[in-house]
Amino acid sequence: MSTKTATTTNNIAQARRTVQQLRIEASIERIKVSKASADLMLYCEEHAKKDPLLMGIPASENPFKDKKTCILL
């Protein structure tokens, strides 16, 4: 194969791959952003109460809060 044919073959192969990939991506079913956003918001709402970083946790349950050391009098 001459260099020119080899390069052309390479370019065509690459172009074919790109087109095939784009065809796959273009054919997927999309939903509207308004619906997708509503679902994200719903998820946040449902799980908000269980989110410690969002709600804060009482000091007694916080494993990272330093416990005061006992002083023996």
Next chain:
Amino acid sequence: MDQTFLAIVFGPCDKCSKEKPLRPVTVKSEQRSYCSLCVEMMATEGLHENETLASLKSEAESLKGKLEEERKHDVELHQVAERVEALGQFVMKTRRTLKGHGNKVLCMDWCKDKRRIVSSSQDGKVIVWDSFTTNKEHAVTMPCTWVMACAYAPSGCAIACGGLDNKCSVYPLTFEKNENMAAKKKSVAMHTNYLSACSFTNSDMQILTASGDGTCALWDVESGQLLQSFHGHGADVLCLDLAPSETGNTFVSGGCDKKAMVWDMRSGQCVQSFETHDSDINSVRYYPSGDAFASGSDDATCRLYDLRADREVAIYSKESIIFGASSVDFSLSGRLLFAGYNDYTINVWDVLKGSRVSILFGHENRVSTLRVSPDGTAFCSGSWDHTLR
């Protein structure tokens, strides 16, 4: 015995039967292995009369245009979220500072027990900490510097790490008195460039890796065998994240080609790709429901992409933020997005409203890595200032 396997397999070609370096190709959902000569020949063989390079290129352009059209003309997340209550003031304090690394901390991961952490640094050291007590439980020195990736196994019994050695190695963790971690090392993954990210899948048996060689790969830990490779990024892949288990076998990766790509782990196929960032994508993380993912980039923005809407739905940015975001993670409910930046700060974003709710100071150099703990009670950040908080 150390078993390392090259990403390229050598063997008889499925078409011409000659012994050559093989490329895995998916034909009608079946995996075949062809030598590069046959791949090129088949590409031209299947050409129809009018399928020239020019016609393929114009089809590619029109498909890209069609994709752009479909993704435009719609509302943004923060507009839909206007009716959501705003968040109050946030006070987050550093509860622990983990000191012990001799150089820049590059990566960290939480153990499923919600208290242990593994971290890796530029000087080759990988340390396992107990975050409650700040004690170092295990330490190993890798034979290479810049250990850019580390991960905790789901069982908590092993860790994986790698970097400039182009490999991902697994170390079992034991509690023997005179533990010699380096002796039990198992080389699992082999790339042709640096390892940028790694993650165990749902079990200790498989590892997913991302590399500077532009590919991602799935490996079997026991045999070191390559199970699937993922080609498509045009440049170094810098990060990856696995979809939460309920949503199936996909993962997202981000790279220096500014693209975030979503892959099907079984077929190796890229199912969706997003290219809206203006620079390298340093970090990607799935939203807890698995329907979206966030990305952090050198273009100083973080963005949210919804997978079902197939487009970017939010940008988290401010004119005053000009340094790249290196690492992002969500709080348990997905309402907060924590992002570490190269300007030493951590910004906390309201995911739905798109506004910043808090800015955290404390690190004395770039924040390079950030993860929320498995139960959401805390998050840990690692920095070039040699510490973790």
